Amino acid sequence: MSFDDKATCWDTDPKKLERAEVVSAAIREQVLLTPATRALEYGCGTGLLGFALRPAVGELVLADSSEGMLEVVEQKITDGDFDQVRTLHLDLCADPAPNECFDLICSLMTLHHVPDYQGLLRSFYQLLNPGGHLCIADLDAEDGSFHGADFTGQRGFDRQEFKHILTSLGFDHIDITTVFEVERGTAEVPRRYPVFLMVCRRP
Ligand SMILES: C[S@@+](CC[C@H](N)C(=O)[O-])C[C@H]1O[C@@H](n2cnc3c(N)ncnc32)[C@H](O)[C@@H]1O
Secondary structure (H helix, E strand, C coil), rough: CCHHHHHHHHHHHHHHHHHHHHHHHHHHHHHHCCCCEEEEEEECCCCHHHEEEEHHHHEEEEEEECCCHHHHHHHHHHHHHHEEEHHHHHECCCCCCCCEEEEEEEEEHHHHHHHCCHHHHHHHHEEEEEEEEEEEEECCCCCCCCCCCCCCCCCCEEEHHHHHHHHHHHHHEEEEEEEEEEEEEEEEEEEEEEEEEEEEEEC
16 A cells, blocks of 8 residues: 555554654754744655644645645645645655755654665755754664565664764764654564654754
């Protein structure tokens, strides 16, 4: 099932809502956000993280490669009458980067879907203003059982390796903590997958 197909029922899972709220609270604890903060949520899905951060930031851009997800976001923008929130259809692995910069780029559970995630991190660096922050919440390294054998993305991320990549791209003040746990599997055989939040800065 594609993300387009999943879009209309995405928000019916209370765990996804809780996850976004928890990550938003953790970002707000670690990064100073003000009404002047220009924020981008990349791989926003239905915008759960972005909308949770919205009261703390100024302009907010919600970007995704899925038209279906962005249609849900557009409806939320219309229903909430938000004037500083807009959508952007964007796949930074295929499209040129937009001609604008941000003070905050955040992303939740998206990076592991991107084959060239290092290229994506490089694009994030270019899209940040000096002093801006990148906040990525995603899976810790796992055995491939999260998505199953056919999945072509990343099997989560090793924290030390991730930190090393970010350092080599030029980011500093890198901090990685556990923020959430996704529960999968069955009642008999439950599986828990930790989710980290990485916060770093473009000098
Ligand atoms: C697991 S969902 C997470 C959605 C949302 N961040 C959340 O936590 O509820 C991954 C999202 O990343 C988007 N995505 C996957 N690859 C992408 C890419 N290369 N560029 C932009 N968005 C992408 C998908 O369309 C989907 O909305």
